[in-house]
Amino acid sequence: MLGLRAPWVSSVLRRHAAVVPDFVRTTLEGPQPNKLLTLVIINDGSRVLLGRKKRGFGEGYYNGFGGKVEAGETVRQAAERELLEEACITAEDMTEAGVLVFTFDDNPQPWEVHVFSASRFRGEPTETDEMAPVWFNHMEVPFNQMWADDVHWYPAFLQQKYFCGVFGFRETTKLVWHTLEEGEVQVAPEMA
Numbered sequence: 001m002l003g004l005r006a007p008w009v010s011s012v013l014r015r016h017a018a019v020v021p022d023f024v025r026t027t028l029e030g031p032q033p034n035k036l037l038t039l040v041i042i043n044d045g046s047r048v049l050l051g052r053k054k055r056g057f058g059e060g061y062y063n064g065f066g067g068k069v070e071a072g073e074t075v076r077q078a079a080e081r082e083l084l085e086e087a088c089i090t091a092e093d094m095t096e097a098g099v100l101v102f103t104f105d106d107n108p109q110p111w112e113v114h115v116f117s118a119s120r121f122r123g124e125p126t127e128t129d130e131m132a133p134v135w136f137n138h139m140e141v142p143f144n145q146m147w148a149d150d151v152h153w154y155p156a157f158l159q160q161k162y163f164c165g166v167f168g169f170r171e172t173t174k175l176v177w178h179t180l181e182e183g184e185v186q187v188a189p190e191m192a
């Protein structure tokens with residue numbers, strides 16, 4: 001597995017060896033480099049700005065704003081571009097909030113999603129072809145209309161604790177296994 005968090009993922013596979021589903025292990029140990037994606041959530045302290053995805057992967061779900069990292073872009077540049085394209089706003093204080101690694105039983109490529117948080121932005125959140133922005137109070141985040149992983153990492157996100165998670169999905173949307181760690185992930189070379 002090639003990815004920005006590859007040593008940490010290898011250590012997860014070792015530590016959870018007895019319970020990791022086969023498709024999660026074979027995907028993470030397979031030859032495909034991670035597909036890099038971004039996800040930006042505006043959090044003003046009491047509310048989060050999410051978008052209802054209007055088309056494509058995750059259509060109908062509420063999510064942060066983001067997408068694939070394109071050739072020649074850094075992850076941060078991709079996050080800024082996708083936020084502008086999908087919500088018409090520019091974050092002023094974007095920080096790294098966590099990393100999510102997704103595996104799917106019907107896709108041999110792991111996905112590595114870099115989650116960013118921002119509290120201030122320029123512009124007015126505006127509906128685009130891809131997303132319809134909506135503010136939600138922290139206590140009213142619509143987890144029943146979101147990806148199944150979200151309920152597991154939002155608590156850390158809202159408490160501004162850095163998080164790293166690995167998630168296994170069957171049939172694209174059914175979450176069958178996950179692990180989540182809070183705090184900066186430091187992996188000593190001998191653990192990699």
Ligand SMILES: COc1nc(N)nc2c1ncn2[C@H]1C[C@H](O)[C@@H](COP(=O)(O)OP(=O)(O)OP(=O)(O)O)O1
Pocket residue numbers: 037038039040056057058063064065066067068102113147148149150169
């Ligand atoms: C599988 O679980 C997921 N959970 C969450 N919370 N978010 C996810 C999950 N899988 C993907 N995402 C996020 C990551 C990205 O922000 C989007 C997907 O981006 P998309 O496929 O729309 O990428 P674009 O580059 O915008 O694609 P097009 O230009 O081809 O529309 O969802």
